[in-house]
Amino acid sequence: MPTDFDAWFVREILAHERALAQFLQRSWPHRDELHDLRQETYARVYEAATRALPTSPKAFLFATARHLMTDRLRRSRVVSIEPVGDFESSNVYLIDEVSPERWLGTRQALKRLVEALDRLPDRCREVVWLRRVEELPQKDVARRLGISEKTVEKHLAKGMRLIADCLYGGDAAPVAGRPRHPGPVTDEDDGHGRQQAD
Amino acid sequence: MADSRRIEQAAADWLARREAGDGGPGEREALDAWLAEDTAHRVAFLRLEAAWQQAGRLQALAAGLPAGKVPPRGHWPTAAATAPAATPLGPPDLSGLDFAARRHAPPPPRWRHALAGALAVVALGSAAAWSGWQLTGRHQAHYASGIGQVRTQALADGSTATLSSDSELDVSITRGERHIALRRGEAFFDVAHDPGRPFVVEAEGRRVAAVGTRFSVRRDPAGLRVVVTEGKVRLESRPGADGRALPVALLPAGSVATAGRGGVLVRSLPVEEAERYLEWRDGYLTFEDTSLADAAAEFNRFNTRRLEVADAATAELRIGGNFRWSNAEGFVGLLEQGFPVRAERHPDRIVLHSQ
Numbered sequence: 266m267p268t269d270f271d272a273w274f275v276r277e278i279l280a281h282e283r284a285l286a287q288f289l290q291r292s293w294p295h296r297d298e299l300h301d302l303r304q305e306t307y308a309r310v311y312e313a314a315t316r317a318l319p320t321s322p323k324a325f326l327f328a329t330a331r332h333l334m335t336d337r338l339r340r341s342r343v344v345s346i347e348p349v350g351d352f353e354s355s356n357v358y359l360i361d362e363v364s365p366e367r368w369l370g371t372r373q374a375l376k377r378l379v380e381a382l383d384r385l386p387d388r389c390r391e392v393v394w395l396r397r398v399e400e401l402p403q404k405d406v407a408r409r410l411g412i413s414e415k416t417v418e419k420h421l422a423k424g425m426r427l428i429a430d431c432l433y434g435g436d437a438a439p440v441a442g443r444p445r446h447p448g449p450v451t452d453e454d455d456g457h458g459r460q461q462a463d
Numbered sequence: 464m465a466d467s468r469r470i471e472q473a474a475a476d477w478l479a480r481r482e483a484g485d486g487g488p489g490e491r492e493a494l495d496a497w498l499a500e501d502t503a504h505r506v507a508f509l510r511l512e513a514a515w516q517q518a519g520r521l522q523a524l525a526a527g528l529p530a531g532k533v534p535p536r537g538h539w540p541t542a543a544a545t546a547p548a549a550t551p552l553g554p555p556d557l558s559g560l561d562f563a564a565r566r567h568a569p570p571p572p573r574w575r576h577a578l579a580g581a582l583a584v585v586a587l588g589s590a591a592a593w594s595g596w597q598l599t600g601r602h603q604a605h606y607a608s609g610i611g612q613v614r615t616q617a618l619a620d621g622s623t624a625t626l627s628s629d630s631e632l633d634v635s636i637t638r639g640e641r642h643i644a645l646r647r648g649e650a651f652f653d654v655a656h657d658p659g660r661p662f663v664v665e666a667e668g669r670r671v672a673a674v675g676t677r678f679s680v681r682r683d684p685a686g687l688r689v690v691v692t693e694g695k696v697r698l699e700s701r702p703g704a705d706g707r708a709l710p711v712a713l714l715p716a717g718s719v720a721t722a723g724r725g726g727v728l729v730r731s732l733p734v735e736e737a738e739r740y741l742e743w744r745d746g747y748l749t750f751e752d753t754s755l756a757d758a759a760a761e762f763n764r765f766n767t768r769r770l771e772v773a774d775a776a777t778a779e780l781r782i783g784g785n786f787r788w789s790n791a792e793g794f795v796g797l798l799e800q801g802f803p804v805r806a807e808r809h810p811d812r813i814v815l816h817s818q
Contacts, residue, residue: 274506275513282510287783304467307506324800378521380735383536394533396482397518398525403483409531418483422475429514 270315277322278310282433284323285330293334302337306330374432381431385424388412392420393428467503474507478515602636608648610767611789613744621655622662627681627743628765628788636660648764649681651741654694668701669722676716679741686723690740691716698727748788755780755798755815762791769812770795776817777804 285306289299310329319325385393388410395406396417407414477494498505528534602619608626615625619636626632630648634641638660643652645666654662656675664671664680667687671680676694680687689698691714698712698720712727714720717737720729739749743765750758756778759770765788772778780802786794795813798804803818 271509274509279510279513284784300471301467304470304503304507307510308502311506312502327801374517375520375523378518379524381518382521390536391533393518394521395531397515398521399530400522401531414483418476418479421482422472422479425475425478425511425515426471428518429511432514432517433510 273318274311274314278307278314278326279433281323281326285326288327289330289334292331302330302333306333309333377432378428381428384431385427389420389424389427392417393424396421397424467507470501470503471507471511473497474504474511477508478511482515602634604634605632606634607631611765613746620657620660620662623653625651625653625744627651645680645682647682649679649688649743651677651679651744653677667722670697670699672697672699678714686721688740689714689718689720689722690737691718691720692734692738692741698722700727742785743788746787746789747785749785751783752781753783754778755782755804758782758794759815762788762794765789766791767811771812771814773814773816777815780804 282303285303286299289302289306290296293299293302306326306329310326313319313325313329314322382390382393391410392406395401395409396403401409403414403417407417410417477497480490481494498508524534604618606614606616606624606626608614608628608630610629613625613627615623617623618634618641620641622641624632624634624643627649630650631646632650633644633646635644636642641654641657641660641662643650643662643664645664650664652662652664652673654673654675654677658674662673662675666680666682669687671678671689673694673696676691676696678689678691678693678696680689689696693716695716696714698714700711700722712720712729714729715731717732717734718729719732719737719740720727722728739751742749748758748761748765750761753761756772759772763769768791770791782798782802784797791813795806795815798815799806805816805818807814807816
């Protein structure tokens with residue numbers, strides 16, 4: 266179902282998520298808004314790129330994020346007393362751009378996937394293993410684990426979110442002085458935005 | 464819950480429903496309609512879908528495992544079978560001739576270990592090591608790596624040493640001790656468990672002792688750095704000039720210890736974070752809020768074409784990211800793109816100036 270354009274977006278834009286997350290985190294003082302900023306950045310890039318494909322996708326992604334932050338800053342009526350990081354030039358986070366997708370399909374990516382899998386809550390991990398790795402039909406998974414198909418689907422949805430966070434992961438890039446928490450996340454953890462909120 | 468999170472949740476629900484494969488009539492149309500409703504929906508969905516597709520690569524881990532059983536965390540025995548064997552073409556395995564306690568069956572390889580198998584492995588000095596052993600019952604060898612080389616070397620006791628670029632060490636294994644002298648550079652050790660024979664790395668007047676564990680030792684102009692990723696090691700220092708013994712530091716996994724003239728500084732990190740100091744083994748350097756001067760020095764350990772920083776303003780730029788150490792040129796290109804930095808390229812060096 267994904268089009269060529271969607272594939273481009275995954276390869277050239279989403280591959281930079283780790284860098285983007287860190288950039289936003291450094292530049293924006295309100296952590297609870299980071300998830301939203303990231304998503305709006307993506308949406309803006311996606312829309313602009315459907316009109317004309319940027320020649321330097323990564324630079325475009327960061328420029329978009331910068332503009333978005335500037336816009337929000339202007340719109341907010343309350344003047345922030347917290348210093349807003351310099352998101353103009355010196356703070357840009359880099360990743361090796363020789364091949365931005367270099368880690369998709371590499372050993373590093375596999376490593377992160379294994380890490381992602383091992384950090385899922387127990388039940389969720391079982392469901393992901395049986396569905397995605399062994400490719401058992403949903404019915405069989407439900408029967409084997411003694412849960413309803415609806416529940417299997419819920420665990421699956423959660424696994425998808427957590428795996429994406431870890432794979433694209435801001436999550437795999439702890440910021441110095443803020444150690445991330447190893448080990449599986451608990452079932453209570455909704456798994457959202459750990460890369461920002463940690 | 465913020466809007467973006469609600470959207471992500473909805474995207475995950477849609478994707479899970481689609482993956483269930485039993486969508487009733489109209490399901491596909493409903494999804495398409497949802498996607499078309501808002502670009503935010505589409506990007507959230509795309510992101511999860513692409514990650515989920517990548518997750519299919521985990522299937523490589525299932526090969527040979529009993530079907531329908533979820534393996535425990537951290538144990539990926541079959542990854543060893545799917546990755547090239549990690550056993551290097553080192554000197555012949557002489558453990559059969561050994562007089563010290565034999566090594567027990569190796570612990571089940573953990574996935575990280577297994578994945579490390581793709582590292583290129585080169586045997587060095589094996590002839591010398593072999594004859595030395597035969598003549599004296601003691602194993603002695605000398606290993607070195609050139610600039611830009613990372614090599615993993617099997618030692619006669621079953622341990623391995625991975626030499627970073629431009630590094631050099633002497634190995635001496637006897638009945639009572641396994642002794643390594645790190646002459647230059649940095650090396651990572653995966654130590655075979657043998658309580659009867661401590662494994663000691665010596666450099667710059669300090670001893671790093673272990674029984675069975677994984678750690679690295681590196682010489683820097685400023686001192687010695689020890690990174691422990693498994694088990695425990697003991698860091699001992701030569702008595703000071705006044706003859707007073709210095710305290711011994713016990714370093715558990717996750718420790719990053721810097722031993723300089725002023726003493727020993729130990730930072731305790733989560734193990735994964737400590738491992739970032741060792742990514743050179745996989746061909747990468749990882750920086751996190753690192754000054755450009757330090758990053759350049761790091762690249763220079765691995766490359767003959769040097770990175771030089773011309774002025775203080777440039778030296779103090781903070782950078783982060785993950786780079787191939789073999790690609791200093793690409794790193795410089797990124798700096799020019801994202802920072803107020805101008806590069807002046809010479810055949811033997813690249814000089815970085817403020818713009």
